[in-house]
Amino acid sequence: MKTMKLIVPFFLILFSIVMLISSFNLQKANLGNPYGPIYFPAGISIFMLIFSIIYLMQELKNIHKENPSIKLMLSGRTPRLICVTILFGIIYSFLFERVGFLISTFLFLGALLFFINGKRKWIVNTVVALSFSFISWYAFSELLGVSLP
Amino acid sequence: MRKIGFVSILILIMLLAACSSNASGSKGYPDKNLEIVAPASPGGGWDLTARSLEKVLTDENLVEQNINVVNKPGGGGEVGWKYLKSKDAHTLAVNSSLVLTNNLLGQSDLTYNEFTPIATLATEWQALAVPADSKYSTATEFLEATKENPDSMKIGVGPGLGNDDHLSLVQAASEFGINPSELNFLVYEGGGDVVTALLGGHVDAVTTSLSEVKDQHLAGKLKILAVSSDKPVEGIEDVPTWQDEGVDMVFPHWRGLMGPPDMTEEEIAYWDEKISKMVETEQWKKVLDNNDWESFYKNSEETEAFLKEQNDLYQKLVKDSGMMK
Amino acid sequence: MDGGSFINGLMIAIEPINILWIIVGGFLGTIVGMLPGLGPATAVAVLIPITFSMNPVSAIILMAAIYYGAMYGGSRSSILLNTPGDGSAIAATFDGYPMAKKGQAGEALAISAVASFIGGLIAVVGFIFLAEPLANFALEFGPAEYFLLMLLTLSAIVALSIGKMVKGFLAMMIGLTLSTVGIDTQTGVYRFTMGLPHLSEGIDFLIVIIGVYAIGEVLYNFLNIDQQKKDKKKVGKVWFTKDQWKRSKWPILRSGPLGFLIGVLPGAGGSIASMISYTSEKQISKRSEEFGDGAAEGLAAPESANNAASVGAMIPLLTMGIPGSGTTAVMLGALIMLGLRPGPLLFEQQPETAWALVNSMFLGNIALVIINILLVGLLVKILDTPAKVLYPIIVLLAFIGTYTLSYSTMDFFLLLIFGLFGLMMKIMDIPIAPLVLALIVGTDMEQNFRMAVLSSNGSLGIFFSSGVSIALVILTLLSLFYPLIIKLVKKKSQKNTDQPEQVYKSS
Structure with missing residues (x-):
């Protein structure tokens, strides 16, 4: 401490x-x-x-x-949350250009949601992950013409 | 525990994806979407060149396949060109003299002959300009004064040493018998900043692309002393070329197109045909006009020879400039 | 100014198609400004292919609308989520986020929209009457003056970190160190790039902003994510109170012209404008101790300034053809493609175009304040989203925003590193704004200093050689020592009168 x-x-x-x-x-x-x-x-x-x-x-x-912040950081599931978020971020970075935007984003967002929001709310998680990765792909790639992998 | 399982599945997918990326067949070239790499952020010069190419080639129905512009900024073009090197013949990239100088300045391992030259498209000319109330009214006067006291003459340039703005004056100076490494350059962040500095009287002269100063010259806000073209430039016929001033040089600031290494004869022939048609279209001429560019078309073979000749010139200029020892 | 062209310009601006573009651009700009990392420069750039097929006047109107629309939008996420979308929205986190935390999100959003509107109007009026003299004023700024302006910005940071001076300085030093990464413009030497071509142009400050603010904020919120209550958070009304307006009125009116002036200077821009206006308001305020704690005027002032700055930035672009910011540089490129060349000849040859744009900015600000106030009710709903769903989405947006900066996944790693860094800074209570601002101005500060010294052949006298530079030196000294003087004066008067300090009741 x-x-x-x-x-x-x-x-x-x-x-x-x-x-x-x-x-x-x-x-x-x-x-x-x-x-x-x-x-x-x-x-x-x-x-x-x-x-x-x-x-x-x-x-x-x-x-x-x-x-108090340090105490909080080291207690409960906080350290795990931080590490896992970073880890997912790293995995996402590797996947991003290899499997393409849509799939990698869905996996990333889904994984984060399941991890943070809990498995019990799997319906919300799946719906959000699906709709959000599609909307962001559509908005950026189709409407704004950003070249996404 | 299940989380670990999930993570390992992610990793597995990643590995699979890594292994199964390259697969290409070659029936009639091109047989899939084409990519033009702009090794810069959207909105910059290279990006606009790439987007104009895309637009003209598509609008004039010269190329049937879809063309996408891909931005890969960073390292003065290097990031984009490295990317190009890893692609097949369906990807091309915009280039300029930086493809030569990056290597000559020791900033990159990539050399121009690792790529397939496709075309030289257009050029701009370089200008030497002084404030409207400057006591120098000709380039010769300016260089005479600089020769006497090179340190006292503050010359604005941007956005970095070793670019065409800088090297064009290096060439003029050394043709005139001045040691260019003694010139006192102030390096600004971009062409616009250089012009502001000149208008505000913070530098004695600037070397920049003609388009940055042409309107200012016409409005009487500054004086262009010389341009690097071979003949007087339309619109400002009163401004002499360097050759008129007795300095033997023509300095184009060109833009071109290149492909990945080892493109086949037929792929090169395809582009020679398309680009030579494109440069004749009205739409392309409009693009040149809007940007103050001049047509500078050379096909693949000519471009190869041109690049070699340019590389020798730049090698000498970089050495003269004192940037490399 | 030429009356006839002004009217002609107005006629063009109120053509239905142009009104439509103003609204579309303003709306798009607001949305884009809200997303982390996606600033006006990116938004304008991605629209270039679309503008190819438009007429040049409509194109410039659309692009300008996106630009100042993004200034409106930039502060939305600062207020609601403590994650600024752009450098110029950083100052909005200082008081906007505390306001939202106190349950005044609606008020904060409304007052910042109105402040932006007033700042924008002041600037448009300034543009109409002062474009020419101001363009000449901007030319007075040489390397020495720019260096001093950057120094003034940094001294403002110092004033911000009162109470934790050491940590504030430390954060500033880290920012300055990061700013040295990349090619050294004066000599072409590569510094600290570790052989990566990707780093040769330096670390993009936007990545750092997204990292330390967005990712850092999410990670920081993990600390008590399971304790956060599920009940509906108070979001307040969708309009501000009379008292808040009374407090903000003068700061808004003062910051507008200030931001406008700074915006005219090529290279200065919204970040510097909003920061200087925030600290000067804090210093002259009688309630400076409330700043940083959710003071409405602390949000309104920088909002007015940064919007005015975005209008000011159009002056060098239109009158001299010189882009003063990343966004105007992109706009210049796009306009040239369309055959419209801003510059000294524009007002002579195509006065209607220039005046159409000026008038469109006037209309645009009206449209935007309406759009933004209508959006308040919708935006505060973001706070109703369960945190555990919201945070993953913010993380994702941060990644996408980063990708659009340079289309490279390499930046993702930088993003994560700075996210962790931001977390540690928050935990150790080190202020973040000094780091980001130092990074934004660091490179320019160093290069301008060296250019100034080069052009005076080594003499430091150049920093006192013009009226502008002396004024800047005095302002810098004032901003450094003003808090001290005030403290001394207050102590004295407190001893003398022994009055209990008025306690301000917050609603």
Whole structure:
């Protein structure tokens, strides 16, 4: 619980350091000031590093204060909901161009609905998934002429 | 548990789909819907070229199959052309000199000769313009002054170094005996921003496509000093070409069409026939007119030679510009 | 301005077919604006093939209607779902969403429609009388002035994060860092693209908006999804109260001209306009502590500003042929295809076309305010949809919206990453707006700074060299220190008078 609070600041510190190092490893410009492309990202990374450290210290100071959101995030079926949504999103990304828009969208929306809304409401879920993937396909592809796979 | 079952079914479908994608027969070409790739977002120059092609080819009944325009923006065309490379002969893509320079600038591994040249379609010309109240009234005067003090002359260009706007001035400068890598370019985000900067007097000169500045010149808001065409341009006959100014160059900013690698002779012949007919139609001429383009038609064979010659030129220009060491 | 052409233009605009296009465009724009990621630029672009067969005047009227229609629509989803559809609708989340949460969704939708309407009208009037001088004013803006304008926007962000300054700064730094991804325009060097051609033009801020707002919001709502009550949520009336109008009246009237002016500047646009108007209203308001908590004027001001900005953006397009935003760039391309070339010659050669458009914007705003107020009753029904059905649909819309940005599934992964990122930010209570705004202005800010310094041969004096730039510097300093000054003054007066602070009762 307490360590959870520190994950974000630590991540940001790490991120700033990585950005700082890669800023200095950027290719130098052949035209004009060779360091032109480097100043801005390097400067920003340094500021970001400073602020992440201050942020870390703030969180350390308040380490005993509870953050109700974190507690909620780790309780009940929330962690599963988040992970599964992301996972479905990844699967959808792979399916999208391979099996086409209609089928992949129906599967994705259906899966999300079944998972979030529960199996008991399967009628609603199926109807929504079917109608919605068809309507969105029709609206985008036919009416707006967006090229969908 | 059942969820896991569901997920694994999804994964299975995915794998199946991945395996069973490529299947094509070739009776009479083309035997299915055609695709024209615009390697840019809707509304951009490449997109409009692709959509005009689609419209003229369809409206004039030149091509029976359906033609779809597919947008694949990113990487200065690279994303779209990579996509083209993975397709069969029913997909073509719009191109321009970026198909050469992306590689020459080390920004892409794709080279122009990995594709099948189909046609060169149209060209625009490049212009060098200065503010209406500029003390330079000819291109020669401007280049003389630049030669003396290259650093002091702020030249606007957009949207990136290495494009035709930039390289056309590089060529003019180096023909004139100026080391182009010493020129002081300010890079704006797009052609429009470049013109605003000139009108507002924030730069001393701009190099851009003629269409961006032609109306402004006619309205007396700025002066075009030279155009990169071989003969004076209709509507602004008073503006000299670079050749008139004693700088030996003609610099087209062309657009063309290319196909995936290894298209057959008959497929190429099909497009040679269709496109050569298309460029003669009134509708296509209207498209050229509206866009201030000039016809620059070359068939597949001519285009192949043209690209080779252009590639050699660009190689030299990119080196001269100082962008690659 | 030329009276005869004005009347001729009006005649063209009120032809039934053009009225029809105004309504169709406005309606379509509203719908498209509501969907995450689908902005006016996309909507105009996908319509290009349709406009091919139209006459140029109708085409430009239709496209303009979509443009400002999307400005109306953009805030709908900000208010109802905390998911802005576009950069210029971000400011509408600050107070619009809290209003909806308090059960005032109907009021919020109505007042934002009316605010947009008034902002649009102010701008159209401004257009009629001031187009020419304003176009010249816009030309005054060189790289130094643009840099300072971006700086002013960022300082507004700082003012927004009062109370959590460190987190606000941190979010801004992350946004600026993300903005450096992609090709460096001044030198052509690729930065942080990890060898992916897809990233060479940078990370599209719209993906980040959809990710952190839409996906992030859905994930965040998972925290208590099973506790959310099933009973009908209060949506309030479909019209705002007298008190809300009294509070919003002046902010709307002030923000209209402000947004219009910012809109005229090529490259600035609705996001900057709405943000600057929000923070300036917050700072001069006597009730600034209510901002962010569902203050009606905090919603009305940016709404008025961004709609006025969309009208202002037509000025450089029509008078100079210079597109000031993504949308106007697409419009320019489409118009050229139709043989109509906006630019310095348009008002001379085809004055009726230009004035027809101006008049159509006037009519369009009237049509839109009606459409939007009629839609209020329908839109609040969205809140009646069970959350567990609504969230999957939002996720799906986010994916589709993302796909239309660059037609690549690669962006889906970015979307998911930013969704998770948004979730963590919400959990740790890090403000999101600074990140998105910094990303929007970051690239321009850096490039303009470097261009300014290049053109002055390294001297920083260029940032104080013109009246405009000095004014911008002063405004920036004011926006940074105004809250501090106010605080000091308040403390003093509180000590002196010892009056209990008025408690504002919310209805």
